[in-house]
Amino acid sequence: MDMLLFSLNRDTNMPLYEQLYEGIKEAIIHQKIAVGEKLPSKRRLSDFLNISQTTIELAYAQLLAEGYIASKPRVGYFVEDIAELPFIEKTITHTPDTPKKHTYKIDFSPGKIDEDSFPFTIWRKYAKDLIDLHSKELLQIGDRQGEYELRSQIASYLYQSRGIHCTAEQIVIGSGTEQLMPFILRLFNQASIALENPGYSAIPRNQLDHAVIPVDVDADGLLVDQLEKTEANLVYITPSHQFPTGAVLSAARRAQLLKWAAGKVSRYIIEDDYDSEFRYIGKPIPALHSLDQNEKVIYMSTFTKSLMPSLRVAYFVLPPALLARYNEIFSYYSATVPRFDQHILAHFMKDGHFSKHLNRMRKIYRKKHDKLLSILTKHYPTIGVSGDVAGMHILIQVPHSKDEQELQKIAKENDISILPLSNYLLTPVQAEFPTFLLGFGGIPIEEIEAYVDALMMAWSIRKN
Template sequence: MDMLLFSLNRDTNMPLYEQLYEGIKDAIIHQKIAVGEKLPSKRKLSDFLNISQTTIELAYAQLLAEGYIVSKPRVGYFVEDIDELPFIEKTINSTPTIHKKQTYAVDFSPGKIDEDSFPFTIWRKYAKELIDSHSKELLQIGDRQGEYELRTQIASYLYQSRGINCSAEQIVIGSGTEQLMPLILRLFDDANIALENPGYSAIPRNQFEQAVIPVDVDSDGLLVDQLEKTEANLVYITPSHQFPTGAVLSASRRAQLLKWAAQKLSRYIIEDDYDSEFRYIGKPIPALHSLDQNDKVIYISTFTKSLMPSLRVAYFVLPPALLARYNEIFSYYSATVPRFDQHILAHFMKEGHFSKHLNRMRKIYRKKHDKLLSILTKHYPTIQVSGDVAGMHVLIQVPHDKEEYELQQMAKENDISILPISNYLLTAIQFESPTFLLGFGGIPIEKIEVYIDALMAAWGISKH
């Protein structure tokens, strides 16, 4: 097809990507676009509708996730046959169904933080100072890479805490890893990306037009030997605390991986340093970026674990060689994080409160971590624990005659949420026993034993 004609309303609360998604979906359902027809490229549709390619990327990703279109790597998106998809036409008197997120009395999610320890008073102070007519310039669109004040503070923090020497000009701020990854991938014309298996589930394979190559991990992290046998020229990795296994990339594999990247101009490493602030055994693990002598590492991190998930502030650090290309491709781009939020965070960091908060949270999470391990070791010795050197979750293997899915359902029936490792697999891996992520960050320390006892009771495992 030549082009998609849709009316996008910029004066409504509905995001542009959602309007575009609804328009294309409606056209497919009512057969205005034929099955098998190719959708316009993101670049062409961006120029035609005068909207960003990121907006189109989000709309296409949602259509892909719901099965309305199919992606053919390096070719494009095509309309899928939806004859078998359930569809109910809207009627004038129909009542929309509201889907509420399931909540549980006990939640072992690895993404939870300690809510009671957040410095509300200090955060409120900076928010009140900024939300005033003296800051009226913040109502306008800011720098497309994010506020310079915040980027300066991030650069200083990275140098002091992770040994990363970079400038504010190399930093790009966005509203999460999921939003920033497509920006990074668009810097490469022909990219085959390798992902850890198991790996971070918030980066689904259907997000990429590029070929995705799963590479296994073991107790020493990513199997670089396996990576070297692939056609990948990009690899996304969590070397300081592999998610979800908790493995730390060994020194020899770090050297091997950096050597792999240096062998070809097109090769780069995307290092996600998502929770390096919280390590409980030994010295902090150096960032891979700090060891890189050839500018082949793109560093990415967030404030999700260190402050709060809802802040939605993430960032990446580009090697100098990629900066010019970034500025060329994203000349139209606007930062996706509200300017007020960026300045509140910048002030919070500048006045030393971020460092103080991290020091306090390390102590709190260490106490939770130690208590969790003590309870499991003392009362449930058959449970095998791994990935316990850092972060806010551990991996547990449960010797049981039930399958992983059955154990998860048994927990849910007892109002307990716990995630199996199979949620994070790109390709099937056989584990000796059912394996789960046991998050402890959001659990009050006085309830840790009660919650673990409840989980084990749901699985029929007796306390010793």
Template structure:
């Protein structure tokens, strides 16, 4: 019994069975109990340690499960041989103090921020509560690989009503963000595909795996320059035609026709249309989706709920042409949807009952007021600052007539508690801009704070406010 004379402390929160298990295990590891040694019976050890047999049984069961002991029926428990693990002295590293890497600014003009104060939390909470209260056990299981049919049906209906896109729910694939869906598209296309990207353009695209091979194609006030695209050997082009990111240019009708004709010339040519913020347009009619004009099944349509609802929802979707849909089912039949089923059904119910459309209408008015406010301030107080890309979306471009570099101006703004984002962050190839140019996102700035934010930004850069022209 001496070998099991462990000191059990009944005054601590650590259970007795855990103390006994740890004591025996450590004794076995450190060879204090030899291999083949028979452990005392549960009754004898319980009497010796003055504890219950149940405590002994639980400790032995854990040792048995982990392979430290073996059981011989009607004989008892015996110590097993344990392979020794090499012991390496760990180097004690001096770790840096934990710090908050993401700095908070008084004014953050990031183009991806939304108006969080206007989100319909009470409605969203209600749908979430209703879903969980029903106790739908089937939602605990893995759902359809392409995403829940209920949500895909709502998205198909929404695309038809708002974007003129005719598609079936079966063509839609749901994923947790554009960054998740794009690699899937790349796998569906030919391995030797050559990709053309807008320059400047959406910065996450080349980081996926196209950094070295992507072909930058210039953008002007009419969008992607198709004549330049035709000079390349690309067979796939990634484009934001309704509101080019980041310049805000709209692909003209002539170039839309040119682009669709370019794609139709070869069966392996495709257009990836990113319709990331088409819901928010402030002048004229909504720009129709390129997909709606496509007669040859050459457009892969992709969009998200990032701007229309919230970035953290992480729900994006794509519409696959029939040819690629067949290949998708062959290639990704073993995949599971990356968006939780509960989130998908909450969103589907929110859309089904008309709340998504109402929310969009409300947000259009809010962002329109912010858009008008920001453009009016520049027009009245800083006329020398050139504004472009102001017809749609949740950001504009400003070009400031200063002889300083963008990095220097960005640092000056940060020192004054303002975050501003230079267009150079989105360049895929060199472009010479006459003046430093920045993206000025207004989605996350409260309406009442816009004027102060702009004046504070211009002041720190030394851009003087013009005197009032009123008599």
């Protein structure tokens, strides 16, 4: 086959690799690509579609895993005969329209931000300044670890805000935690990874070739005693604000965890510091990385909460001992974040606008946080609250005769989106009451009380 003609939409939240995967899959199913036909090489398709080879590799890997294509070493990828696949319709007469995602009138999702407070004017200025002939070199493929200018700004920010000493050379930029986690795991052969339970659900656990070990959390964070009894040599943890419970890893357990990592050469900690900027009670919690004397912590963070989810910029900081292996494995990769976006962000940080924006958003989210707690305490005292020291969501425990699934269904019937804690469990954990994540970041402060009242009314909980 000469080339694949697919329209990739860069203005949607769907990753480019997923769009490419869907396009090729549909072409194979509808027999627009013949059985046995060779797909274009990653390099040729990268040049033709103006996307990175990493994007193409991810798409091809998914097609390979699902049996749509086969790989012949040193030859390429070829279309398989899918007639025997049980999930393929033998005769396709109609392709139904993809249903639109429902937009709820009230949305308590924890991933929402305050849209009205984003500095559009300043961001637009940097974007406009970059898009001219003076920036034509940004049309070429950049550094595979991300633009050096942005990595330098991130290193400076981490030192000032989190006490982390690192260089730009240790930083790798990618389009989200979900994309960067497989990169990290490829650095370790036959690794067993421990994950917090409950924990971050966006990590594609079922797509990883690693043994996943759930480790419970309590009010002091990860149960390190439980971790020590496992065969894990990696642990993924959110120590400063555990997601979704909001627990903070205690000082004693931090020391215990660092000691565990130092016990074997193969052990490492992956610290996800996803929302450390927003803390409302007490002093800022130091990053685990800043306490590490043995270079056993791989630090991760993102601009999803601090700026916008759609920017799709995340990064990790590798200990020096892992840099050589990273450079060996990923020598042919390209950065998955557009260079223009990286430079806009770098200039935004360099000129001090990022710090100003964070200071402003801390005040805004603190006011929302305090108002939400005030409403629950004053008008709904039977509702338990936890995980309220930081971040953009709290946990509520709801004494009710109905379980989580029934309460979530009732909320949906009233056009309210709210997520139960059970969505984030790897293995069942018994809870005394149905527990939900109540996100407040994207709710206008003047609407918080009305939104909470609507939820409680749907659940037949009376207001005091």
